[in-house]
Amino acid sequence: MKFFIDTANLEQICQAQALGILDGVTTNPSLMAKEGIKGKENIFKHYKAICDIVDGPVSAEVFATEFKGMTEEGEELYQIDPNKITIKLPCTQEGIKAVKYFSDKGYRTNCTLIFTVGQALLAAKAGATFCSPFVGRLDDIGEDGVSLIEEIVSTYRYYGFKTEVLAASIRHTNHILKCIQAGADVATCPLKSILGLIDHPLTTKGLEIFCKAAESMK
């Protein structure tokens, strides 16, 4: 089970990396825009800065929506750090073609905006390294995001696909726990949700008791 952080915020990425449990980073255009980054040169510099912080894959999403633009942009993104950059492509007809194009070249890809098993199946057939089902956004419309993770995991296992199920649009700590139970290979999470896995009132209380005992022995 791998943990990615879902942000483009360098401070938060550093904080998660310092915990020693971070396996990678995912970004998307909304998360990049939130950091106030403008212009291609700054966008590329920002991805490079992220790659320099973490050891694992860094998903960088293309802005283009048609095949030619996606492949040109993806190629440029990949060259920022061929050991880490994972080209993130939407699950559209053009996106699936681009996933296949890059997987044939041996490049890592993340097929994003997945909301059905059918989409996940096509992403895997095209050779995606990761498929990103959006858990929170399905919950938002009254569907069950975690059930989709379970269905994709069992479909991939049945057919022996190597594509990793990357649970995305995680909104809280319980989403992470449920996605782990559903068999997701990766959960990409906001920092707050990751930190929520650590905190427990009995841990805090127990530590207070131990600290008092330690103090009494000085």
Ligand code: G3P
């Ligand atoms: O990884 C995709 C994620 O960033 C989307 O999250 O909360 O905007 O649905 P959200």
